[in-house]
Amino acid sequence: MRALVVGVAFALSLAIPASAAQDEAALGRATFAKANCVGCHKWHGNGGGGYGGAALSLRKTELDREQIIHTVACGRPSTGMPYFLRGVYDEDATEHPCYGFTRKDVTSSDNHVAEAAVFLRPNEIEAVADYVLNNIKGHGEPNFAECQAFFGDTSRVCETYKPQSAHQMPTPSTIN
Amino acid sequence: MKANKLHLLAGAALACLLSSAAYADNGPVAEKPATVASPDVTTERLNNANQELAQGNWITHHGNLWGQRYSPLAQINKDTVKGLHVAWTMQLGGVEGGGIWSHGGLEGTPLAENGYLYVTDGWGSVYKIDTRGGKGALIWKMDPKTDHDWAGAVACCGVDNRGVALYKNLVVSHTLDGRLVATDKETGQVKWQRQVANPDKGEVVTGAPLIVKNTAITGVAGAEYGIRGWIAATDLDTQKEVWRTYTIPGKGDPGIETWKSDNSAEVAGGGSTWVTGSYDSATNTIVWGVGNPGPDWDNAFRPGDNLYTDSSLAVDADTGKIKWHFQHTPNDPYDYDSVSENVLVDVDGKKLALHANRNGFGYAVDRTDGKFEWATPFVKKVTWTKGINPQTGKPVEYDPSKDVQGYAVAPHRGEPTTDFCPGNMGGKNWPPTSYNPELKLWYIPVIESCNRVTIAPEKAVPAKSREFFTGGGPSQPVRITGSVTAIDVTTGKVAGKYETKFPNLGGTLATKDLVFSGEPSGEVYALDGKTLQKLWGFNTGGGVSAPPMTFEADGKQYVAILVGLGGAWDKWFIDSTPELKTMQPGSTLYVFGL
Numbered sequence: 001m002r003a004l005v006v007g008v009a010f011a012l013s014l015a016i017p018a019s020a021a022q023d024e025a026a027l028g029r030a031t032f033a034k035a036n037c038v039g040c041h042k043w044h045g046n047g048g049g050g051y052g053g054a055a056l057s058l059r060k061t062e063l064d065r066e067q068i069i070h071t072v073a074c075g076r077p078s079t080g081m082p083y084f085l086r087g088v089y090d091e092d093a094t095e096h097p098c099y100g101f102t103r104k105d106v107t108s109s110d111n112h113v114a115e116a117a118v119f120l121r122p123n124e125i126e127a128v129a130d131y132v133l134n135n136i137k138g139h140g141e142p143n144f145a146e147c148q149a150f151f152g153d154t155s156r157v158c159e160t161y162k163p164q165s166a167h168q169m170p171t172p173s174t175i176n
Numbered sequence: 177m178k179a180n181k182l183h184l185l186a187g188a189a190l191a192c193l194l195s196s197a198a199y200a201d202n203g204p205v206a207e208k209p210a211t212v213a214s215p216d217v218t219t220e221r222l223n224n225a226n227q228e229l230a231q232g233n234w235i236t237h238h239g240n241l242w243g244q245r246y247s248p249l250a251q252i253n254k255d256t257v258k259g260l261h262v263a264w265t266m267q268l269g270g271v272e273g274g275g276i277w278s279h280g281g282l283e284g285t286p287l288a289e290n291g292y293l294y295v296t297d298g299w300g301s302v303y304k305i306d307t308r309g310g311k312g313a314l315i316w317k318m319d320p321k322t323d324h325d326w327a328g329a330v331a332c333c334g335v336d337n338r339g340v341a342l343y344k345n346l347v348v349s350h351t352l353d354g355r356l357v358a359t360d361k362e363t364g365q366v367k368w369q370r371q372v373a374n375p376d377k378g379e380v381v382t383g384a385p386l387i388v389k390n391t392a393i394t395g396v397a398g399a400e401y402g403i404r405g406w407i408a409a410t411d412l413d414t415q416k417e418v419w420r421t422y423t424i425p426g427k428g429d430p431g432i433e434t435w436k437s438d439n440s441a442e443v444a445g446g447g448s449t450w451v452t453g454s455y456d457s458a459t460n461t462i463v464w465g466v467g468n469p470g471p472d473w474d475n476a477f478r479p480g481d482n483l484y485t486d487s488s489l490a491v492d493a494d495t496g497k498i499k500w501h502f503q504h505t506p507n508d509p510y511d512y513d514s515v516s517e518n519v520l521v522d523v524d525g526k527k528l529a530l531h532a533n534r535n536g537f538g539y540a541v542d543r544t545d546g547k548f549e550w551a552t553p554f555v556k557k558v559t560w561t562k563g564i565n566p567q568t569g570k571p572v573e574y575d576p577s578k579d580v581q582g583y584a585v586a587p588h589r590g591e592p593t594t595d596f597c598p599g600n601m602g603g604k605n606w607p608p609t610s611y612n613p614e615l616k617l618w619y620i621p622v623i624e625s626c627n628r629v630t631i632a633p634e635k636a637v638p639a640k641s642r643e644f645f646t647g648g649g650p651s652q653p654v655r656i657t658g659s660v661t662a663i664d665v666t667t668g669k670v671a672g673k674y675e676t677k678f679p680n681l682g683g684t685l686a687t688k689d690l691v692f693s694g695e696p697s698g699e700v701y702a703l704d705g706k707t708l709q710k711l712w713g714f715n716t717g718g719g720v721s722a723p724p725m726t727f728e729a730d731g732k733q734y735v736a737i738l739v740g741l742g743g744a745w746d747k748w749f750i751d752s753t754p755e756l757k758t759m760q761p762g763s764t765l766y767v768f769g770l
Binding site: 036038039040042043048049050051054117141151155156157159160169 | 273275276277278323324325326329332333353371374375376400632640641642643644645646647648649650744747748
């Protein structure tokens with residue numbers, strides 16, 4: 001695991017200017033959507049039960065940065081959490097940084113870890129981990145400002161967070 | 177200099193036009209006879225839908241208003257079907273994702289009138305396709321610009337739209353984000369729309385509207401999100417809502433005594449209505465299915481029978497007033513919705529409503545008063561109950577003196593997980609059955625299943641909307657397969673079963689001597705209507721999750737089916753059918769001919 005984190009940190013250390021930090025934040029948010037973290041953890045990261053089982057709440061998580069990176073890269077055996085870093089379970093790699101498991105272990109039914117639909121690059125994994133740390137972990141209930149920051153304002157998806165009750169029937173938008 | 181260049185370009189353009197004219201016959205847009213305006217679809221025509229079917233049309237969602245999905249067309253029959261092949265295909269759109277969904281899919285039934293097909297994609301775009309001349313040509317596409325994130329965040333079970341309705345010169349459709357849209361049949365321009373469901377409350381709409389006289393009937397989805405279910409009727413001439421009948425009683429309403437705790441049923445009772453129902457014009461009665469109560473699996477949260485969840489409901493078409501109900505699984509701990517269509521049939525002097533329930537039993541009730549006639553299991557394995565009481569029509573373990581039902585085996589707060597058969601997705605889900613009135617055989621698209629529920633007791637009705645309110649969640653520890661199972665309606669017994677490797681996620685079509693269906697692994701197939709022997713198949717290469725239908729153009733019979741990985745299977749249930757993980761999203765209309 002340490003080799004994994006060191007490798008990823010090295011990639012990150014190449015980025016320096018302040019504007020790159022802004023790009024990093026945008027990359028983190030975009031990755032959260034592109035990798036379909038939204039699909040189980042929801043846009044606000046609170047996860048929840050229902051179909052698909054209980055995806056963990058990233059707001060209530062106590063994982064630190066290293067642990068989040070590890071979880072995204074390696075997934076979690078026998079949960080729904082897939083792995084996002086290409087190659088981590090390769091049999092012939094010199095190291096097996098994810099629980100010491102190889103593909104043989106994680107394709108069995110005992111320690112099953114699904115492959116993500118989309119693999120992420122190390123810098124994307126770091127960016128999404130930082131996005132979770134800065135925007136989700138430890139935050140209270142999701143609110144309108146956070147929702148708008150995530151979706152922009154072309155959708156009605158954030159209306160439900162507005163102060164007034166959402167129980168009036170909205171009017172349909174005009175067709176473009 | 178510039179002027180010379182313009183002339184040059186103009187000259188080149190002219191030359192292009194002239195040369196392309198020579199290739200018009202090979203161009204991408206088929207040479208077609210001029211578009212013919214179609215006559216109005218009237219109440220009279222809808223009430224005589226069987227005549228339309230005989231003419232090669234299919235002008236209402238289930239073929240006729242009784243929900244039978246039976247066509248008398250006979251060019252394609254058990255002797256000729258071996259020659260069935262792809263006549264043409266058309267790529268459609270709506271594959272992009274939104275909300276919690278990575279892709280849209282196809283679950284729709286095409287409508288057909290005078291050689292024109294009307295189909296929808298998952299996000300609700302409507303396509304009018306000219307099928308004359310032996311090939312498909314798109315006449316117009318209406319994109320309702322569905323709010324992908326708003327609706328997709330609270331669609332429990334896929335980005336899908338099950339089809340349009342036809343009324344006068346309008347094509348009437350729903351959108352996932354809760355609108356009813358009326359489009360001009362000739363021009364494809366939206367005439368008007370209204371908001372019927374409210375995604376802010378966790379409501380979405382996936383079903384096709386049903387035209388009953390001059391109204392469009394809308395059902396709602398969202399019982400996993402703590403909604404209060406309803407059926408609504410919109411007057412298509414005035415665009416106003418005529419009635420809205422709630423499937424969950426409020427304080428003082430009949431049925432409220434079946435919700436015994438203080439938890440307010442009105443807020444989160446469930447009772448969704450997302451599958452298109454049927455209509456009996458002789459009694460002016462709409463028969464519609466009602467879904468699961470909320471929270472889905474924590475039935476101790478909501479002691480009592482929980483009317484009218486898990487029931488078939490008959491309502492007056494003019495007022496929406498409830499005439500009768502028949503409840504299949506009181507105080508349901510399994511998510512055994514009764515949303516399925518009720519197929520209206522007349523057999524041996526009896527006026528019946530047939531309903532293939534999620535709980536694995538096919539029911540027949542008297543459609544004039546909801547009285548139970550018979551029930552028979554159509555799945556191979558049932559463990560949740562030892563059987564249905566032949567007098568009452570209720571599960572034998574049902575105890576009306578108990579507030580919380582345990583049946584033979586059920587998820588409950590004392591046990592972290594419970595396995596039961598059929599699985600929570602049901603022995604049959606939304607995919608439609610079909611009925612052959614000559615053979616008196618009723619064909620059911622079966623999910624031969626068991627699965628597991630992990631209970632997570634709810635403490636209170638959710639404070640905020642648009643969050644899952646399910647009391648736990650399902651997982652798939654065992655393989656799930658499928659079948660087409662025929663029930664003889666004169667005896668109420670299973671008459672045959674054609675087993676399939678995968679669950680039936682698309683539905684069936686009945687013709688004089690054939691049954692058509694499809695597999696989520698790609699194959700569209702035809703079975704002998706009597707023996708269920710397979711007579712024909714074609715692998716489309718896509719995840720078939722929509723019902724086949726049949727129509728005529730230029731005097732020739734075709735079978736049409738939408739193919740495009742739809743629904744919830746690949747997200748929530750895929751572990752039970754690991755081979756299906758390789759199916760890719762897509763969006764294609766297939767038309768087969770001889």
